[in-house]
Structures are given as structure tokens and as C-alpha cells.
Amino acid sequence: MKKLGIIITDPEDWTARALTDAAEKKGFSPFVLDLRAAEVSMSSATEKLAAKKSTAVFKVGDVKLCDLDAIIVRDAGAGTFEGVSFRFDILRELEAEGIPVVNSPEAIRDAANKYHTSYLLAKAGLPVPETIAVQNVKAALRVISRFEDAIIKPVFGYKGKDIARVKGGEIQFSDRKVESSSLEAILSKLLEERGMLYIQKFIENPGRDIRAFIVGGKAIGAIYRNAASGSWVNNLSQGGNADRCVLTEEQKELAEKAALAVGTTFAGVDIIEGFAEKIDKEIKIKPNQIEGKPQILEVNGTPSGKGIFDAWGINPAEYIINYIENIL
Numbered sequence: 001m002k003k004l005g006i007i008i009t010d011p012e013d014w015t016a017r018a019l020t021d022a023a024e025k026k027g028f029s030p031f032v033l034d035l036r037a038a039e040v041s042m043s044s045a046t047e048k049l050a051a052k053k054s055t056a057v058f059k060v061g062d063v064k065l066c067d068l069d070a071i072i073v074r075d076a077g078a079g080t081f082e083g084v085s086f087r088f089d090i091l092r093e094l095e096a097e098g099i100p101v102v103n104s105p106e107a108i109r110d111a112a113n114k115y116h117t118s119y120l121l122a123k124a125g126l127p128v129p130e131t132i133a134v135q136n137v138k139a140a141l142r143v144i145s146r147f148e149d150a151i152i153k154p155v156f157g158y159k160g161k162d163i164a165r166v167k168g169g170e171i172q173f174s175d176r177k178v179e180s181s182s183l184e185a186i187l188s189k190l191l192e193e194r195g196m197l198y199i200q201k202f203i204e205n206p207g208r209d210i211r212a213f214i215v216g217g218k219a220i221g222a223i224y225r226n227a228a229s230g231s232w233v234n235n236l237s238q239g240g241n242a243d244r245c246v247l248t249e250e251q252k253e254l255a256e257k258a259a260l261a262v263g264t265t266f267a268g269v270d271i272i273e274g275f276a277e278k279i280d281k282e283i284k285i286k287p288n289q290i291e292g293k294p295q296i297l298e299v300n301g302t303p304s305g306k307g308i309f310d311a312w313g314i315n316p317a318e319y320i321i322n323y324i325e326n327i328l
Contacts, residue, residue, distance in 0.1 A: 004028040005071040007035055013305040016074050018317035026321050033060045035087040036077045070324050071099045075302055103301045107263035111301030115198050116156045125259035127295045130201040137187050138199050149202040203274045209247050210271040212255035213308050215319040219252045223311045242307045251294050258296045266320050268303030271296055
């Protein structure tokens with residue numbers, strides 16, 4: 001029986017449980033592992049190399065990670081730089097030992113870094129919102145003024161947290177009230193915390209975005225993520241709700257190319273539809289009657305499968321396990 005490691009931090013997470021159940025149904029022996037409990041011991045390489053054995057022992061509890069046939073990463077865990085780096089080093093080293101790791105640590109790292117994701121997507125010739133990264137307040141104010149309506153995201157953010165929108169000189173946050181400070185003061189504080197500011201032009205949209213789920217290079221389904229009433233953030237974790245979405249051929253192709261550009265085996269690709277043109281305020285047209293050119297917002301390398309399962313009954317975990325079965 002093939003041994004499959006499933007890297008998690010929350011054993012009650014829907015996707016973690018779905019992966020475990022799908023693995024068992026396929027005849028795998030799943031090991032649910034939290035890398036925050038991992039230990040690594042090393043010894044001199046000479047004797048080990050002569051025996052063609054690893055120079056390190058990787059363990060979580062009693063499980064030796066080099067005994068696994070494959071690893072799926074749901075969540076390696078957040079935390080301090082050294083802790084996160086250590087866990088990703090373990091994944092890289094296990095990959096070097098010949099164990100398939102899905103998604104690869106490189107792909108997860110690139111997808112988690114919104115700035116670098118934007119670079120990879122733009123380099124691949126894929127449409128992204130106009131994006132400018134700066135390292136001082138003066139430059140940030142200049143960019144915001146030119147964009148007129150701008151979004152400032154944390155490069156390593158998640159679940160729609162700590163996103164700011166600046167329009168008409170006023171700033172709003174996705175998950176908290178704005179401090180009674182000037183825009184310049186708030187930007188200075190953000191810059192002090194983050195060291196740089198990742199700024200995108202806000203894309204007028206129908207109050208929703210699209211989350212397309214890709215496995216093995218193919219789109220298996222998609223949902224609309226509708227913003228909560230009065231909100232401009234579409235994340236389900238910020239009060240949004242999901243509806244079924246049937247991708248157009250253009251959207252499907254963009255999502256598949258985006259996952260490939262970032263190097264992910266499975267991914268949630270977020271697409272914004274936008275408007276074809278700016279609508280005159282006097283013209284009463286419903287937003288969902290306007291079709292614009294789709295642009296790619298983000299690529300999530302550790303996506304939840306719950307939204308698409310609730311909307312369609314599509315279980316991404318089954319597709320991921322099938323992929324693992326085919327490569328072993």
C-alpha cells in the first residue's frame with residue numbers, strides 16, 4: 001500500500017479531510033502530518049552516501065518522511081521567517097530525495113508571493129491589473145494619484161485580510177475600520193510594517209470575481225465569489241458567497257496558463273471580469289450585463305476545495321489523488 005503524506009495544520013479543515021478520505025478510497029495509506037512538529041537529524045555524509053542512503057532523518061512523531069511515496073501540501077503553516085523557511089527547506093529536501101511533493105515548495109512559494117506571481121504572469125504574457133511596487137511613501141502617493149482607484153495588498157496576505165482600497169484620497173481596509181490618520185501617515189505605517197507596497201489599479205467589476213480550480217493543467221470547475229453587501233472584497237472568508245460559474249473558453253485558457261506559469265499542479269486561479277468600458281453614471285445598466293476582458297488577480301497554491309464542492313459537488317481532492325496515483 002502506497003504511503004501518502006498530507007501536510008496540514010488544521011486536522012478539521014475541509015480540504016484536509018477531503019484529501020484523506022479520497023486517498024483512502026483509492027487504496028493509499030494516508031498520514032496526516034503537521035510540519036510544525038517535524039524534527040530533522042543529520043550525520044556525516046560519507047557512510048550514508050556509500051550505502052546510498054539519506055544523510056538526514058526527517059520525522060514527524062514516529063513517521064519517517066523519507067518512507068513516504070508522495071506528499072501533498074495543504075498547509076505548511078505560518079509563523080516566523082525561520083520557522084516557515086525550515087518547513088519549506090524540509091519539503092525541498094524531501095523532493096531532492098526523490099519523493100514527489102505536490103504542490104512543489106517552489107510553486108507554493110511563488111504563488112504565495114503576490115508580487116512575484118504578478119511578475120510570472122506578466123512574463124508569460126497573461127493579462128494582469130496594472131501593478132507597481134514601491135518602497136517609499138512619495139512614490140506610493142504618486143502611483144495612487146495616477147491610478148485614481150487603487151488596491152494595496154500585503155504580498156504574503158491571505159483570506160482577503162489587510163487589503164486597502166484608496167479612492168478619492170480616502171482609504172478603506174477590507175477587515176477593519178480606518179484609523180483617524182492622514183493617508184500619508186497610514187501609508188507610512190504600512191511601509192514600516194511591510195518594507196514595500198504592492199499597489200494595483202482597481203478593476204471595476206460586477207461585484208464578484210471567479211475562482212477557477214486547476215488540477216494537472218486542466219480546469220475542473222469554477223465558482224463566482226460574490227462580495228458581501230457594501231463590500232468590495234470577494235473572498236468567501238470576508239463574508240462573500242459562492243455561485244456556480246461556467247467558464248468561457250477564454251477564461252478557461254487563462255486559468256490553465258496561469259497555473260502553468262506559476263508552476264502549480266493544483267491551484268485556485270482568481271480572475272476578475274471587469275467592464276468593457278467605464279460606464280457613464282447616468283446610464284442605468286446593471287453591472288452583470290457588462291462583459292469585460294478578464295484579468296488574473298492571483299494564483300493560490302494551497303486552495304480550499306470547499307467552495308467548489310458546495311456549489312457544484314466537484315471534489316478537487318479526488319482529482320488531486322488521481323493525479324498522484326498516475327505519477328507513482
